[in-house]
Amino acid sequence: MTAEQDPVKVMKQEVGKAAAARVQSGSIVGLGTGSTTAYTIEYLGSRLKSGELKDIKGIPTSFQASVLAKQYGIPLTTLDEVDHIDIAIDGADEVDPQKNLIKGGGAAHTREKIVDTLAEQFIVVVDSSKLVDKLGSTFLLPVEVIPMAMTPVMRAIEKLGGKPELRMGVKKAGPVITDQGNMVIDVKFDFIDNPAELEKTLNNIPGVLENGLFVGVTDLVLVGEVKDGQPTVREF
Ligand code: 5RP
Numbered sequence: 747m748t749a750e751q752d753p754v755k756v757m758k759q760e761v762g763k764a765a766a767a768r769v770q771s772g773s774i775v776g777l778g779t780g781s782t783t784a785y786t787i788e789y790l791g792s793r794l795k796s797g798e799l800k801d802i803k804g805i806p807t808s809f810q811a812s813v814l815a816k817q818y819g820i821p822l823t824t825l826d827e828v829d830h831i832d833i834a835i836d837g838a839d840e841v842d843p844q845k846n847l848i849k850g851g852g853a854a855h856t857r858e859k860i861v862d863t864l865a866e867q868f869i870v871v872v873d874s875s876k877l878v879d880k881l882g883s884t885f886l887l888p889v890e891v892i893p894m895a896m897t898p899v900m901r902a903i904e905k906l907g908g909k910p911e912l913r914m915g916v917k918k919a920g921p922v923i924t925d926q927g928n929m930v931i932d933v934k935f936d937f938i939d940n941p942a943e944l945e946k947t948l949n950n951i952p953g954v955l956e957n958g959l960f961v962g963v964t965d966l967v968l969v970g971e972v973k974d975g976q977p978t979v980r981e982f
Pocket residue numbers: 778779780781782783836837838839848849850851852853854855858
């Protein structure tokens with residue numbers, strides 16, 4: 747790694763590529779969302795182009811993933827056309843020691859959860875800054891909400907002890923709008939002791955479409971690190 751390279755970017759690149767290297771010809775592949783999986787999609791495209799990988803089909807987890815897949819020549823399919831997903835590769839915002847996740851930094855967690863939970867193997871790709879002892883320590887929990895239910899959902903979340911804030915757009919006036927046409931609130935909980943229970947409780951509030959807790963879904967985490975100035979990837 748040269749001095750002028752951004753270490754986080756290098757870790758993302760390496761781990762994104764390492765996951766793409768595990769995809770086998772003939773697979774149906776869930777394509778995750780975010781800056782790390784963008785490298786996975788790019789590398790899958792170059793493996794297809796070189797002929798080393800053949801006959802894969804991607805299922806995108808977002809508009810972003812489908813644009814990248816088209817850009818890098820990965821044929822796409824839909825959940826209506828396949829009866830299984832062999833492997834899904836996706837990023838995360840936090841990973842705890844049990845491999846539970848917070849996702850939704852890109853507001854794509856609803857489609858991500860659909861695709862990632864259907865996959866026979868779900869691989870998470872992160873740089874080492876995403877590893878935490880307890881979920882909620884560094885990242886607010888994203889919750890996708892149907893717009894007309896925003897106020898009652900926020901009140902219900904406050905009753906659960908959370909502090910919700912509406913996610914606002916960057917270079918866009920007003921709130922972030924998801925690929926489904928909904929809004930996202932980011933919730934601060936002082937601690938998330940029981941992610942499995944909180945995941946269900948939040949999804950049970952009328953008007954909540956999906957939250958960013960992914961509990962018991964991950965098969966393997968690939969962690970990008972820089973050691974002695976060299977990028978490495980370890981399994982966890
Ligand atoms: C999008 C996600 C992303 O996977 C997550 O935010 C990680 O993104 P990045 O790889 O850019 O750090 O959950 O909804």
